[in-house]
Amino acid sequence: MLRRLLPLAALLALVGCAPADDDTPTPPAATGLTSCSKDQLTTKTAGKLTIGTDDPAYGPWFKDNKPENGEGFESAVAYAVADRLGYAQADVTWVRVPFNTAVAPGPKAFDFDINQFSITDERKKAVDFSGPYYLVRQTVIALKSSKIAGAASVSALQSAKLGAQVGTTSYKAITDLVKPSGQPQVYNTNDDAKKALQNGQIDGLVVDLPTAFYMTAAELEDAVIVGQLPQVGVPEQFGLVLDKGSSLTGCVTQAVDQLRSSGELTRLEQQWLAQVAGARELT
């Protein structure tokens, strides 16, 4: 009898353990940088740092689909983090991991992955995130022929007819920041809004910066990014993805936090996101 019950008990124990494992918070990094030095980190390959991203890697996050050239915002951030952890440029190797694979549960081919991953509670169940290295900004896009295409300030947008998707931070940015004289136009999806922009039914469309890059580069032929709006509401945050329960999470988060507090992230943002794509700041 006992022999028959034993496997069952083992199974129960296993099942019982599984969820508990998920709930275990990531152990916080030991204080001080000492434990986060290169020789104390367990990486995929000792002495090397393996960083993942998708293929192709798009601009302005990467340049020419070559993450290893250090150009583009995310490539620059990845090397800055590596540098903080004590890895020289030559110690970094890149692997290509499809976006969805990177956030799926399962073994990881990278030490961390950088690929515009928004930090969400759903994803946190499958992977670890570093602290945020980028707060998504709201951006106005317009047709080149639009009267607001050359607007340089938020106040220049007040007489414009602006549109956004319903229930988004973009909509909040219109009502709370721009406060236009007319009522904003609200759409079910960004696709509907894009159509209205193309038709000239609205002067400008507010979307987040990554969407703005994509829309103006790949989807809309005659559209330009008018500029980035000041920060509003609770922004979407991009974080580095690590394996669930990775021993590196604490150290990588610490590195990202230091880059933020030293102003290095802001500098990289201005270097690669504002100027490259012409996404100037609207003040």
Added chain:
Amino acid sequence: MSLSSAQLDRLAYRRRQTLLSVLVAAASTLVLGVLLVVAVTGAPGWDRVRESFLDPTVARESLPDVLRGLWLNIRLLFFCALGALALGLVVALLRTLRGPVFFPVRMLATGYTYTFRGLPLIIVLYVMTLGLPGLRLQGMPSTLVLGGIALVITYSGYLAEVFRAGIESVHPSQLAAARSLGLTYRQTMRFVVLPQAVRRVAPPLLNDTVALQKDVGLVSLAGPIDAVRAAQIHTAETFNYTPYIVAGVLFVLLAAPLIAVTDWVTLRAARRQS
């Protein structure tokens, strides 16, 4: 004139009976009401539902925006109802024209009612409000007008069929009589058929207008903010569904007069028929 004592007794008896039935009705309504309230408020999740659907603070905050959106619904309803009734009547008349020479007109009118009763309103709206402006023609009307046109052509399809049913319900002998009096076809329609037809189908016409009232807000998919959209925006901001209830109550209040008129017209028509 004095009533006999027997008649007075009868009247008193009827009064007692009326009073009794009112009391019974009141009691049974009360019992049902109490049962409903107990069932709903006694449910284990009631507190959570009340918080997310019946929050007075959220309701107060969303009311001005929802009302502003409702004003759009009201304006649209007014113009679209007039437009749909007029166009529906025209289509119905075209469909009832006699004579082989009018075959293409009849066919077109029939095709129209088939198409726009079958085509989902949302598709007509997309084509009109986001598709048509893509042609970039001169003098393209505003999104609101385009949305209104989409509603008018969809609802005139339904209304045309109601009108046609009314026209065809007028007995052929009426037409024959009118023609024998020397009235032309047009005069027969104008003075004999349509007045009877419209009166007969007034209830379903009003009913379709009530339905239109709920659908005018769909214009919001092309950008303008109506009452339901305003509620949606507030819900997205607060994660609380009370604004939808606010909009719902306002819609019922808006529809109540129209529904009451429909009931009254139906009752009057029934009384006259009997």
